[in-house]
Amino acid sequence: MVARARAPQHPQQAGPRAGEGPVRSRVALRVNGRTYALDLDNRVTLLDALRELLDLTGSKKGCDHGQCGACTVLVDGRRANSCLLLAVTLDASEITTVEGLAASDGALSPLQEAFLEYDAFQCGYCTPGQLCSAVGMLREAAAGHPSCVTDAATAADTAHPAALTPEEIAERLSGNLCRCGAYNAITRAVAACAATEAPDQAPRRPRT
């Protein structure tokens, strides 16, 4: 895959205010296993960096305020809204987008296959976010995370993860809106993969 990093046509300092530091930064973004050395306006979000600078347009902008989940990517293996992350803060993070979910030979992941099989999307605009969110969610579930709908006894039992019932899947994916209303099919597709997905392939961000 050739990454098309688009150089800004008119690179200039965007009006620093007096007495303050530079408003641009050099950032090495690691996306889908590849490093992109970027000179970024500090205002650029991860989502805009992906879409406008790296031409990785799979991650979608639905609301730009963390209210829809369409921009969900994996940052150090954990799902996050890329619209609320400033790219400048992500030096050294490992980012996975929908473009990085399939195998390097192009073979779709089981979740992607399941989305096709269950017709788990219509317009497709929330789909990359749903997929990345589901990958992160399955890792969380495998790590034993309870959810808002996990009953109190199960949540307190740290030895046994909650079973991923449809209700659990729906709650855990509620950060991803789908206006076409494909929720039932998404739940079925994710449930079909819940048992087979590898629990934790990506490293967590090191805690200092």
Place this chain on the structure above:
Amino acid sequence: MPTPPDGPSALGSPARRSEGHAKVTGAARYAAEHTPPDCAYAWPVPATIVRGRVTSVDIAAATAAPGVIGVLTPYDAPRLGTADDPTLHLLQDLSVPHRGWYVALAVADTPEGARAAAARVRVTYETDPHDVTLSADHPGVYTPAEANGGHPAHRRQGDPDAAFAAAPVRIDRAYAVPPLHNHPMEPHSATAAWDAERHHLTVHDSSQGAGAVRAALAALLNLAEEDITVVSEHVGGGFGSKGTPRPHVVLAAMASRHYGRPVKLALPRAHLPATVGHRAPTLHRIRLGARTDGTLTSLTHEVTTHTSRVREFVEQAAVPARIMYAVPDMRTTHRVVALDVPTPSWMRAPGEAPGMYALESAMDELADALGVDPIELRIRNEPRTEPDSGHPFSSRHLVECLREGAERFGWARCREPRRDGPYLIGSGVAAATYPVLVMPSTARAHARSDGRYLVEVNATDIGTGARTVLAQVAADALRVPLDRVTVAIGHTGLPAAPLAGGSSGTASWGWAVHDACTALTARLERHHGALPPGGLTASADTTQSAKQKSPYSRHAFGAHFAEVRVDTITGEVRVRRMLGVFAAGRILNPLTARSQFTGGMVMGIGMALTEHSTMDPQFGDFTESDLAAYHVPAHADVPAIEAHWIDEHDKHLNPMGSKGIGEIGIVGTAAAVANAFHHATGCRLRELPLTPDRVLAALGSAGP
């Protein structure tokens, strides 16, 4: 070469979406995902007054910022040609007809620069008093010439008032549906590139119909249509709000031509409620008169709604009452008042969704008053011909939908409301209808010398599965396996076709595709020997056949069933299960059709329970302008939903025998949920949505 006619039919098979792979890998590109070299970014500036005039626009601070290319204002923006739709007459004069109306456009090298420049634009205004509050007795209310869709605003048969007065059982109720917002997941976006050398404008637009966008841009920019290419290859939902060209595409095209650079404009989510249309609020008064056996003798449905001062749009909410029930004396009326509000427009099942909420709630109230089962009440009033026109129905299987739904839902077993701890559980039913619409289309079918087929039509797939279903139509008409057909859509270079709207896309485009492929098949049968290197082509134009007036009343019907759980502690209402049965002609692809029906029901759950928008009387905007405040249903709001259909054969429709299915799923949902709420609690809420504040008030403050 064509397979024998007895080969397996592609139509009716659950073919997967042909663009599915591109969508699950992120490869499918939407309108804002094309970045031509030297692309600039635009950010519009909305008016911050409700009504008045711009008196100055100070762009000095905005243009002083590095990387800002310019700011277009009403004073200096390029003059546009005549627009049929005055909401597209952007930056042409100083008047501000509503808050959120665009008064400037900032253009910069980067998205960040454009946003910051827009924030730096200083606009001064002269303000006039405003009025944004709808009421049924508003002094400005008038009866329009027509409601949306060309329906007469007013229809009357017999003497409904006398019949109502004489009826032994009477229901006289008011219902209210708030403003609702389409909020497709993809905000309205366009990337426009003006090539001065070629004198050609290329636009990627998030639209339900590229052809209409091209026509509008040609008129506004004083260009010939052949000077413009509009591409709408993948569209992230629309639900009506992308049915006509919207301001973003005009602004992007204007800016690109003015500045000589490609311009990308993706509307911020919070701008959508004011600029891309909304479902207008509707106030309903319904009067039903009936004999004690449940036979309806009088029906009056009066709708009062708002429109803007820019353009009249009248939500046709009283129209479905004209075809639903056998009532000799009937009046259906629309009244509208022009307020200083954003211009309303189409939203999924315009008319039917709010109208059937009111009508089917009233029917439930009548059943209650009569002590008759609500399904039985509807069956007793089943008409033999369409009540309004008197025309025979081409097919009408509402009763079958109700009966099959009752059976599948276990209606008989849930006629008693239940209490489970603090929860009240009840069930409700409602009928649904949606008209069969079809528009003229053209299409072209091409047999390639390698044995593959290319079908071309400027259709749009906004998530309906159009690309896939059209390939199925083509495969059957060509009598070849589905995998030999490629369908090209979403481009004005393709044969002209109407927009994706009114649940008419598959019928309109499919008809043309069918005719083109049938013609090609005939050509191929006449052709002997190997195909020429360029292959063979046939075209079709359905203008004659699609415009032919049908002697039949043509509608899809459906029945919705819902079971709700009301939490008496919190007032939270959740749907526990939902089921719809539809009679919508031949179902061409059960996989994508189920998604359409189910998706409509999900939006109906939102309409019933969570989607609440308020016109702020002081500021003239919708308070719930973003997706944190305007609650479209989340995963957790949606239970397992069943969609079924009955095998309906209707030969008075189109060559496929299909009715539209994109909208009927929403139609009866809100009433079914609201009726279930009444069944559970004994309380009737007549204003949507059923949010905890209203529910707690209805239940009384005593708590559990």
Place this chain on the structure above:
Amino acid sequence: MEPFAYVRATSIQEATEAYASHPGARYIGGGTNLVDLMKHGVETPATLIDLTRLPLHDFQELPTGGLRVGACVSNTDLAVHPLVRTRYPVLSQALLAGASGQLRNVATVGGNLLQRTRCPYFQDVSKPCNKRQPGAGCAARDGLHRDHAVLGHSAHCIATHPSDMAVALAALDAEIELHDGEHGTRRVAAADFHRLPGDHPDQDTVIRPGEIVTAVLLPPLAPGAVSLYRKARDRASYAFALASVAAVLRLDDRRVRHVALAFGGLAHRPWRAATAEEHLTGAVPTDDAVGEAVDAELAAARPLRDNAFKVDLARNLARDVLATLARSAPGGAAPTGRRP
């Protein structure tokens, strides 16, 4: 969003020094609210000082039996920590009831405390708001305020604090640890960390300029204490609270030995219900006793035109949560097993 400089701090000292030397600086943690507000133009920092590399990601069991939580711990990591799930279920439940999985993964404990109100007039810079611009006026008071405060509001501001987590912290008698460059650390009771609006609605909390939230300290709960969080909202998930309740209860010989009750969604801060607690302490928590105590607390409510329902909602929630806890607490009536 105006351009800003970016500083990545690796120590608390570095952060506070950067703050002192950069006029108009703001600290950024996960940024899930700050970046949102910067896009709205509500926040306009000249410099962002990134705190996420500070050594504040740890959990530390305290000798007292309590737990110290670093301010940069994510909402997810706090919610799912075994000690939190077992000892402080009310906190885990409150966190999991808030936002979405994605947001919880990024939002930090410190940032959660410092998030701003979601009042629509506050978020829209084209409208007057005393919180955003002191003296500008409050558009919400006569505007649309169904979601606004019923307790402790002032003529200048009727906004609510949106955090779920902070409500649980208030009920747990947690403390917030703050650090500034000059004076070192200080601690503030979680229930006192957020302010009532009064004449200064622009000040959400008692934090001083330049101070950093470094930790949340959870005191040990006495054996037998049970806790619970419950939230009501317009949609089943991914929505702010219309009202919520966090409660901790310990019974001894069927009588209330300790009760802590806090409301969310009702006021400019998590509302610790001292009056109700006083009524209940020492009493047998019958439905009537609980009802009277909650009513006594909510007698102070001053609902506005459109939000009187919040008083009923809060009453129902508090009665239900306390009744549920009374049934499940050791030393009370036989447990009924009904789950909240």
